[in-house]
Amino acid sequence: MSKMNPKEWAAQVVKQEEIDKYLVNGKDFIDESEIINKLETNRNPDPQRIRDILGKSLSIQRLEPDETAALLNVTDPELLKEMEETALKVKQKVYDNRIVFFAPLYCSNLCVNSCLYCGFRKENSEEKRRILSLDEVRKETEHVIDEGHKRMIVVYGEHPLSDVDYMVDTIKSVYSVQKKSPKGRGHGSIRRVNVNAAPMSISDLKKLGDAGIGTFQVFQETYNRDLYSKLHPAGPKSDYRWRLYALHRAMDAGIDDVATGALFGLNDWRFEVMGLLYHAIDLERQFGIGPHTISFPRITPASGSELSTNSKYLVSDEDFKRLITVIRLSVPYTGMIVTAREEPGIKKEVIKLGCTQTDASSKIGIGGYSESQDCQIAEKQQFTLGETRSLDEVIRELAEMGMISSFCTAGYRCGRTGDKIMNLLTECVEGKFCKLNAILTFKEYLEDYASEQTKTVGEKLIQKEIDEVKQIPFFKQHNLIEKLEEYYGRISKGERDLYL
CATH class of the missing domain: 3.20.20.70 (Aldolase class I)
Incomplete structure (x- = not known):
C-alpha cells in the first residue's frame, strides 16, 4: 500500500x-452540441424508419447516433411495444x-x-x-x-x-x-x-x-x-x-x-x-x-x-x-x-x-x-x-x-474474451455455448445450494433446455449434445467445473 x-x-x-x-x-469523443443536435433533429421519427432501425438491431449491428436518437424520441405506445419486443428478441438471439x-x-x-x-x-x-x-x-x-x-x-x-x-x-x-x-x-x-x-x-x-x-x-x-x-x-x-x-x-x-x-x-x-x-x-x-x-x-x-x-x-x-x-x-x-x-x-x-x-x-x-x-x-x-x-x-x-x-x-x-467473444456474439455463436454452460452450472447450483422448492422448479427448466438443445442443428453438427449429456451425468455424480 x-x-x-x-x-x-x-x-x-x-x-x-x-x-x-x-x-x-486535442478533442475527446463527446461532442455535447452534436448530441443535443441529434436528439433535436430526430424528433417525431417516421414509424417505418423506426421499424427499419429495429431490423438493423435484430441483425446484430450497432446503431449509429442518428438511429439511436430516433429511438429515444419514440413516444407512440405501439412503436414502444415493438421496440421492447425486438429488444428481447435481440437478447435471445445473442x-x-x-x-x-x-x-x-x-x-x-x-x-x-x-x-x-x-x-x-x-x-x-x-x-x-x-x-x-x-x-x-x-x-x-x-x-x-x-x-x-x-x-x-x-x-x-x-x-x-x-x-x-x-x-x-x-x-x-x-x-x-x-x-x-x-x-x-x-x-x-x-x-x-x-x-x-x-x-x-x-x-x-x-x-x-x-x-x-x-x-x-x-x-x-x-x-x-x-x-x-x-x-x-x-x-x-x-x-x-x-x-x-x-x-x-x-x-x-x-x-x-x-x-x-x-x-x-x-x-x-x-x-x-x-x-x-x-x-x-x-x-x-x-x-x-x-x-x-x-x-x-x-x-x-x-x-x-x-x-x-x-x-x-x-x-x-x-x-x-x-x-x-x-x-x-x-x-x-x-x-x-x-x-x-x-x-x-x-x-x-x-x-x-x-x-x-x-x-x-x-x-x-x-x-x-x-x-x-x-x-x-x-x-x-x-x-x-x-x-x-x-x-x-x-x-x-x-x-x-x-x-x-x-x-x-x-x-x-477458453480464451473467448475481447475481440474473440465480440465476434462470436455478433455472429450469434457464443450464446449457444452459453446455453450449454448455463445448463451445467445451473445443475451445479441446484445440487449444491438450492432449496428444495427451487430445485424442483429448476430441474423442470433444465429438462426443457436440454430438449431444446436436442432440436437445434448447431449442436448436432458439432457433436455437442453427446458432450453435454456426458458432462451433465458427471456433475450429477459429484464432479464440478465442467464446461464447453
Whole structure:
C-alpha cells in the first residue's frame, strides 16, 4: 500500500500523457452540441424508419447516433411495444434466455473524492470508514460462496490504502478461497473476479491484469462536462477526461473485457444514453471492440447526500424501461447489467427487455456478508439497495419465468474474451455455448445450494433446455449434445467445473 498521505497521493494519480494519446486533434469523443443536435433533429421519427432501425438491431449491428436518437424520441405506445419486443428478441438471439449472476464485495469505503451523490465522499462525516483486511476478505468470500455464487465484482473507494497493490492482494485472496458446498459433494469457489475501481494508469492496470481479473468496470456517471465538474468538485475524479479514457487505458494494458455505465438521475437520461453509445463507438474505433457490458444504475438515497434524493432528473420506471430498451437495441452485442439498486418488481420487468446479468443476496456494507445486520445501515453503505432477496429466491422467480440462471465463466478460461467473444456474439455463436454452460452450472447450483422448492422448479427448466438443445442443428453438427449429456451425468455424480 502507498505510504503517501491522501492529499499527496491524490495529486499524482492523473497522468496527462495517458489522456492526450487518445485525443483527436486535442478533442475527446463527446461532442455535447452534436448530441443535443441529434436528439433535436430526430424528433417525431417516421414509424417505418423506426421499424427499419429495429431490423438493423435484430441483425446484430450497432446503431449509429442518428438511429439511436430516433429511438429515444419514440413516444407512440405501439412503436414502444415493438421496440421492447425486438429488444428481447435481440437478447435471445445473442445470449439466449440466460441470466448471469454475480455478487459485489465492497472492500473499502475510504475515498479522496468529493462526489456529491455518494456516501463514500471524503467530506461525509456520517460514513463509518473501514478497509477490509485480507483475512476479512477471505471470510466475506466464504459467505458469498455459501450462497452459490461463482462470480464476484470487488469494489473500492479511491484512496492510497486501497491502491492497486491492495486490490491485487484482495483479488488473490478471493481466488484462494475453496469452500465445501452445504448441500452437495462439491467445493465452491469464485471463478471470476471483476473489478469496479477508480481510473488508473496503464502500469497499474497491467498489475490488475496479471492478477487475473475478468472485466474492468468504470462508470462515467455523467457525460455532461459542466454537470460533471459540479458533481465532482475535488479529487482525481474531478478530471473528466481521466475518467473518460479509463477503459481505453485498460485495453492498452491488455484487459480486453471492459465495462461502462452512467448513473441515471444526475442528468437527462436521453443525453446519457447517447453518451454511452459514443463511448462504445470510440472503443470500437480505437480497439476494434466495444464494451463487454453496459450498466445503467439509477441514483438511490445515500447517507449525507441531499442530491441523491432531490435531483430534478430522477428517472421514472417508465423512462427506465425505455432507456434499457434503447441501449439493448443500440449496442446489441453487449451484456447489460441491472443491479440490486432496483426493487424486485421493476427488476423483473426490465430483465424482459434484454438484460443479461444481475446480482442477488448483495450486501454493500463493508463486512456486510459475515457480520451482523447493523453493517447494513446507511452510514456503512455507498447507496441504498432495492433488491434484498436471497439468490435462491431470485433464481426461483426467474426459473418460473422460463429464464435459466448461469454461473458460467467458461469463455474467459477458453480464451473467448475481447475481440474473440465480440465476434462470436455478433455472429450469434457464443450464446449457444452459453446455453450449454448455463445448463451445467445451473445443475451445479441446484445440487449444491438450492432449496428444495427451487430445485424442483429448476430441474423442470433444465429438462426443457436440454430438449431444446436436442432440436437445434448447431449442436448436432458439432457433436455437442453427446458432450453435454456426458458432462451433465458427471456433475450429477459429484464432479464440478465442467464446461464447453
